[in-house]
Amino acid sequence: MDVLDKKILDMLKINARESFATIGKEVGLSAPAIGKRVRQMEDEGIIEGYALKVNHEKLGIETKAYITLVIHREQRATPGVQKRIQAMEEVQSCDRITGDDCLCVLGYFRNNKHLISFLEKIGEYGTSKTSIILEV
Incomplete structure (x- = not known):
């Protein structure tokens, strides 16, 4: 190159x-x-693909957030927690990370009420911390 x-x-x-x-x-x-x-x-695999950039606000997305999740000890033995979370429609990315947290999720939500509903849904897997994105 x-x-x-x-x-x-x-x-x-x-x-x-x-x-x-x-x-x-x-x-x-x-x-x-x-x-x-x-x-x-x-x-050569340098270019892996091409992506589409979408204006999410025009699609009704008002809230974007990073959510870190500490998976409950009993859930850690259950295979596929990351894949189950990744498959949720709100999730844009779900990465395993180092440190005290296990996963970092980027999620897009219609509004804060939708975000709260999502947090309740993933609460079965662990304890979350949420940072709402104010500006990109």
């Missing part, structure tokens, strides 16, 4: 749908040369 590949990646991070022609003008290569480099980065 060279400096041009890094510039291409930087542009794709900003807009994954940017045309190869536009990227090529910026870095001084032809569109086919950009396409070849992008395909090579995909084949």
